[in-house]
Amino acid sequence: MIFTKNSRKQFLKQKETARALVHERLQYFNSLYQFTFHRVSIRNQRSRWGSCSQAGNLNFNYRIIFLPGDLVDYIIVHELCHLKEMNHSARFWHLVAQTIPDYAARRRYLKKIRIR
Numbered sequence: 010m011i012f013t014k015n016s017r018k019q020f021l022k023q024k025e026t027a028r029a030l031v032h033e034r035l036q037y038f039n040s041l042y043q044f045t046f047h048r049v050s051i052r053n054q055r056s057r058w059g060s061c062s063q064a065g066n067l068n069f070n071y072r073i074i075f076l077p078g079d080l081v082d083y084i085i086v087h088e089l090c091h092l093k094e095m096n097h098s099a100r101f102w103h104l105v106a107q108t109i110p111d112y113a114a115r116r117r118y119l120k121k122i123r124i125r
């Protein structure tokens with residue numbers, strides 16, 4: 010599945026929409042997890058949907074706004090849980106499963122979506 014064109018113009022147009030969505034979902038899920046994070050950045054990337062730095066900064070691809078809500082939530086929760094577990098260990102997936110019990114199906118679905 011191919012998605013959107015990698016245009017800077019589109020990125021600048023959609024960035025604030027993406028930021029609002031990301032903040033809303035982060036706030037919702039972090040009211041459950043209560044983790045601490047610092048900066049939240051919205052980026053124009055081809056290779057990934059999100060990332061979490063050692064310093065506790067969260068980054069998300071602006072194209073998240075084009076995804077169905079259940080995949081958005083999976084990406085948000087995945088990066089949030091990296092604040093606690095910087096790996097993909099059983100403990101990490103257990104944290105994810107606390108709010109997204111069907112995370113494995115969402116992860117498989119997300120992997121099929123390619124960014125152009």
Ligand SMILES: [Zn+2]
Nearest residue numbers: 087091096097
């Ligand atoms: Zn991860």
